[in-house]
Amino acid sequence: MFWNEKTETLKKRDLETIQLKRLKKTIAQVQNVDFYRKKCKDAGIIPGSIKTLEDIRRIPFTRKQDLRDGYPFGFFAVPLSKVIRIHTTSGTTGKPTVVGYTKKDLDTWAELIARNLTMVGLQEGDIFQNMVNYGMFTGGLGFHYGAEKIGLTVIPSATGNTKRQIEMIQDFGVTAIHCTPSYAMHLAEVAEEMATDLPTLKTGLFGAEPWSDSMRRELEKKLGVTAYDSYGISELFGPGVAFECQERNGLHIWHDCYLVEIIDPATGEVVGDGERGELVVTPLAKEAMPLLRYRTGDITMKLEDECLCGRSQKIGRITGRSDDMLVIRGINVFPSQIEHVLLRIPEVGNQFMVYVDRINHLDEMTIDVEINRSFFSGELQDLARIQKKVVKELRDALEIRTTVRLVEPGTLPRFEGKAKRVIDRRGES
């Protein structure tokens, strides 16, 4: 099902024509922002000098810190009186980032959410419970207006009081929910404790934090839903930037609204399709807060295969943050890659710690991993075999040799908030 079939299935050439037109418009729009006026001037760029989409590579990146430095309204390209809504991102360090929306921005955003919801099969008649924060977080209102736009019956339940959430799902016959994957897991557990089930549910939309395929299987089993991954960040409106279709094999990013580059976070060079790197986005349809080459910090790749659903090129599900990237003997390694390898090996747990040292001028990576209780046979040789297996699987996936230490179950640190699994000691003498 399509919300806007013509736009969603544009041929590459037609899409590029629209992208170039909108890029030129965006370059003109950012001239209202001091930060960009200076950047463009330094790079010798005027709206008329952009001839192809590749010309964008002459413009320097915009980073999260730049937006923080502009607090509160330094990145607004329209008068404040034309900004009809403000959201902020949670500032874990320092000031939050402020994002603003014109009336047209809110329409565009709702249109993208409408595409996503229709893409996963939701339509008039579905009852949609939106279980995310409705305040400054973009997930609440963002989904809300998109869901109303396509005529869903929307329950703005927001967060908290899980028992009441479960009662509403049952009493109102809710067919689709939106929340974080971790809250979905909590919801499933509370339903289990209440010895009740949620027979009307069929669709689960989960986002705002990375989640694995094994978590998908578990959520689908526990909640009886088909689970879809939702990607978005406030700087690019919020949720709705990219979404899984019914194939559930990668995220469709809306190329008419977002110009996508994937770069090597260490060098800033653009990488090829199928190569992992940091997602850099130039929004093409933002009025209040246009951005150029915004570094999202999220790690993904452009997928090479066309999608059966007929929509345009997908990106891979987000597998980590570029801030977490390590360069080991010249090779980029993401902790999330290690996690994915460990998830495939039942003999060890999923917790791990990474230590990086420089020994005789060479980078050495050591990974501590817990032995899985039920796989301990009592025999030393079986442990040695497991250790070798982990080393081999890591080498196959990361293309580097690592040292693996087996540690006792339950001894590695567990993280409640943001995990700090990497200790880089190369700077120490």
Added chain:
Amino acid sequence: MTETDRYVIKQISIFSENRPGRLAAIAKALTEENINILAFSIAEADGFGVVRALVDKPKKAYEKLTGIGFNVAFTDVIAVKMRDSPGGLYEIAKMLANVQINIEYSYAYTGKEGGVLILRVDDAEQAVRLITSLGATLLESRVFQ
């Protein structure tokens, strides 16, 4: 009770990281449960090891150690009596060689019963049959447990 059951002893095998204090933690736990260690050895590999012990109350030891987070497994071993004088080990080892019993690992102690050789073999049932048929003495598991 079969011959195998009579002679097969439950050794506890404990996974341990190779760092100071792990053995003390194991020994302390066994002390608290008033469990006596009759024989024991440590096998070490790259960064970790397995502590192997024969104790008088293996089930209780398993529960206690597991309860405080250790990864513990039971391993079947047998105990052969040895003469406690020069040539004692040779007699037993020669016998095992003659009947082609392969030893995975082994450790020994001398106590009230004389010398005792603890053996971990591929096939405990076959080893019990061969060793008893050759006239050597296996210690019954109830001697320990």
